[in-house]
Amino acid sequence: MHAIEVSHLKKTFGTLTALNDISFCVEEGETFGFLGPNGAGKTTTIRILTGISYPTAGTASIFGHDIGRETIAARQSMGIVSETSNVYDDLTAWQNMIFSAELYHVSREVREKKAKELLTTFDLYERRNDKARGFSKGMKRRLTIAMGLVNSPRLLFLDEPTSGLDVQSNLIIRDVVTGLIGEGVTVFLTTHNIEEANMMCDRVGIVNRGTIAAIDAPERLKKTIQSVQSIVLSFDRTAAGQLDDLHHLAMVNDAVKEGDKFRLYTEDPATVIEAVMEYARAGGLRVLSISTLGPSLEDVFIKLTGLQRTGGVVHAID
Known part of the structure; x- marks a missing residue:
């Protein structure tokens, strides 16, 4: 079973074709990079794969669950870290983690243990009772990723995880992602940092103007x-x-x-x-x-x- 299977996916917005008949698969346990210039179709693809948007034509499935017809089942196995922060500024780091766990229907005993574990991993546990309003961009980004992992996902969507961050936050995030990869978590990564994709990804797909230009291992593409x-x-x-x-x-x-x-x-x-x-x-x-x-x-x-x-x-x- 593929972690992600996309077949003849198309998405139009009026006269604009954002995705034009794209197909690809991501294997379970694979780290897959999705690269392309601005406006190429990366965000549209992620919105469809995570059940936020519906395709005009074609299908997409997550671990065998059609994202359109079985949205809840498909989303239960994934963690989503969008480029824009979904941290609530008026909540503390701990409250953000618990709220995120509740959205994923994580049980009380598990969510408290997981929240402590993840806040510690991302070097935020000492600030757990502080409102996120006072956090730096890097701290908010680390908290966002921690929230995306609270349900122990089999598949993690990472949209520009290290864009514009300080060195400490970059290192922490990359170390955590490397650890997840070692545990067999499937990672779908979009990034403008091509060297980051080169170091972390088993394969990369390059999308341009709504079509797939190439998919292969970085070294074979070179x-x-x-x-x-x-x-x-x-x-x-x-x-x-x-x-x-x-x-x-x-x-x-x-x-x-x-x-x-x-x-x-x-x-x-x-x-x-x-x-x-x-x-x-x-x-x-x-x-x-x-x-x-x-x-x-x-x-x-x-x-x-x-x-x-x-x-x-x-x-x-x-």
Whole structure:
């Protein structure tokens, strides 16, 4: 049985087609990343999968339960952490947890034990009697995720879980999610942090303009665009104009400055390395480090969604 099964899903809003005949499956125990630019259809898909919205056509099921016809049964096995906080500011952290548990019909003895366990895990137990109004964004986000786990879900929907958070909250959330994955919980993750998806996901689906552009393991997706390679290098000194000089070397498609290093995108690394060494000799520079990198998941994302990188800035192609 699949944790999630989507078949020929379509969603229209008047003349706008938000989802156009998408199909995919998520296996039980899998961490599945769902990536796409703004307006691609990610939020619409999650709203349908969690029973908030109904599709125009097609079906979606959660552990065999049709989300439209068996909404309650389907939702009993899932935890939902939306991008926007569902924390009640006038309630304490403890009251928010208990209220969330009651909504999931968790028994009294279980919900109090679970609330203590989760607040401790998310480093919020000492603040359990404080109203959420005084919490930072990171603390509210941690509380939101704790509330989404209070029913011990088999499937967890995480919508942008670490967006804009402080380092401490990021680390806590990632550690907790990693622990859940180790326990066999299925995770459906949407994120703008492509490196986060690369590290955490067994597979990623890339959606663009309401259709699925690709679904595969991150490493296999990278191998589909071997033409997007790059060279990262550093010199013993930097000066104005170096980035522009490097950009104009033979076979360099784009050049980006990354801290004290330069990254050159190319389809011919060998030719570019030769050109870099010649440039260094001519300018009296010493190359401190140089390495060749294959395509990243971000490169795959950019290529499959029709975006373009120029000077390190990603933008849509007209």
